[in-house]
Amino acid sequence: MPSENRSEWLGGGAKPLWAAFALLVVCCVLFLTLNVRGDWQFVLTLRLTKLAALLLAAYAVSVSTVLFQTLTNNPILTPSILGFDSLYIFLQTLMVFALGGIGYTALPPLGKFGFEVLMMLGGSLLLFYTLMKQGGRDLTRMILIGVVFGIFFRSISALLQRMIDPEEFIAAQANMFASFNTLNTDLVGIGLAVAALSAVALARERHRLDVLLLGRSQAVNLGIAYSRLSLRLLLWVAVLVAVSTAVVGPVSFFGLLTAALANYFSPTVRHAVRLPTAFCIGGILLIGGQTLFEHLLGMQGVLSAVVEFAGGFVFLYLIFRKKR
Template sequence: MRNPLRMACLVLIAAGCCAVYLIHDLNGSFDYALPRRGIKVLAMVLTGFTIAYATVIFQTITHNRILTPSIMGLDALYLLLQTVIIFFLGSSHLVVTNKQINFLLSVAVMIVFALFLYRFLFKKGGQSIYFLLLIGIIVGTFFSSISTFLQVLIDPNEFLIVQDRMFASFNNINSDLVWMAIVIVLLVLIYAWRYIKYLDVLSLGRETAINLGVPYDSIVKQMLVIVAIFISISTALVGPITFFGLIVANLSYQFFHTYKHKTLISGAVLMSIIALVGGQWFVERVFTFSTTLSVIINFIGGVYFIYLLLKERKTA
């Protein structure tokens, strides 16, 4: 009964964070402020859900709790795409000014890239997942290098627009993008639900899963595509958050101490909602927008990442 009680506590804390963010210091401006805060809360919940879900699945597939889907180079590809668009088309182009077009283009390019990468690597079969990760690191570094090169050459005024895309931001989120992203996530989630029953077995390893009758290679390919779609949506919606998935996924492992992925994913999602909504409230009310939430998350995530590395080293 410990895990259900802990889950209930997380649900109450997450609901409390959302309620406080929505109604704190409204001063009677319900018609104006409440809908705008509601959209921001929806965006944070959606972002937290997609990142947490994708990270837990990705770490189960790779059997490594210090890896995140950003290692596949999707974050670097997003920044490269935004830099290339502004460098060649200019900041006044329709692709830049129209957020719906920019969002759909970003999601489509990242998904196509992930599908191409997976199909190329798994074409002949037998490729190790670690070879896929190695290729992802190399490609991500390559994308980052091109982005840096173009950012040096770009006009300083337009570089400010590129710089805004480098960090995740929940301010001035377009409501149309949120509803569009929700529809896409729900469709993917309906498709992905059929595979969640295999995750507990996949965590036992490739040989054990195959011996238990699980079509390991096929399931891994499907789950990698789902991870790519979720990370693409969250990145295109608010921007890259490198270490966020690492934090919430590992906190969920330590908090619940179970192998059941329904519990782990639910716990990671609730923790991500608490972190994003509560963190954004602190950024707005305590720090008065003197910093961004992504900077705080990346700082804490970097420290936590070093802690996990030292912990794994002692264990080994």
């Protein structure tokens, strides 16, 4: 790394990132140590597992949203616009409809997670290659088709939910809404492995991601293989969305909130700074919020509802600001 780039990274360009990282560390320490009574080893083991799940969810949601916004060159879009969340809900409903409540709960977590990831990856590949085959190289058409597929999956899910026995439907209903209190800790290990692989892959693509911000035409003129890079990014988005939904459930506006805050506080558009800043902000919101609700407010509120409300408010703000 040249000396001027190194000084910029360690200096003003990364000061908000270091501040966010320090605040994230403080939130993690408070989450682990606040109101600990009894056996420290037992409490820390439980809290460390939950902390890892929260960090994993923060990484997957925030990074996938920033990647999708880079790919679409639009700061108000999220991966849920392509119907990934609707596909996840449809898969849960379909498995309960086909296997019943007992069969659904008996599914091995890793096998269920692998099936969900493969289905989301398959949907991404089908959507992308269909557009490429028909000559539709613009992402606008992909987004519109994703919206249509999202409506389709929601409609089919609603139909199947009316056909399922209510007692059996309860088995899947808990997985259809975001919850930061009851996390699926069985998938933390494989989720962290996927997150580590994505971090390595995206670190190698960080300069190409910066070029994508110039637009498709400029990226192609600068030697970027746009179609292949878009496909790789879309696949990583699908994998990270699958990880986050498997751990905490589908979320719509949390990623938008973290990406908007990262864009606001980050002094540079470089993804080497924006991606870790978004992750740190997401971790601060989840871990700090969960610490507040669990250890200070006595679970007198639901973090997911507050986060989604704040994200929806930010979404409306960005729309009205863009109109002005």
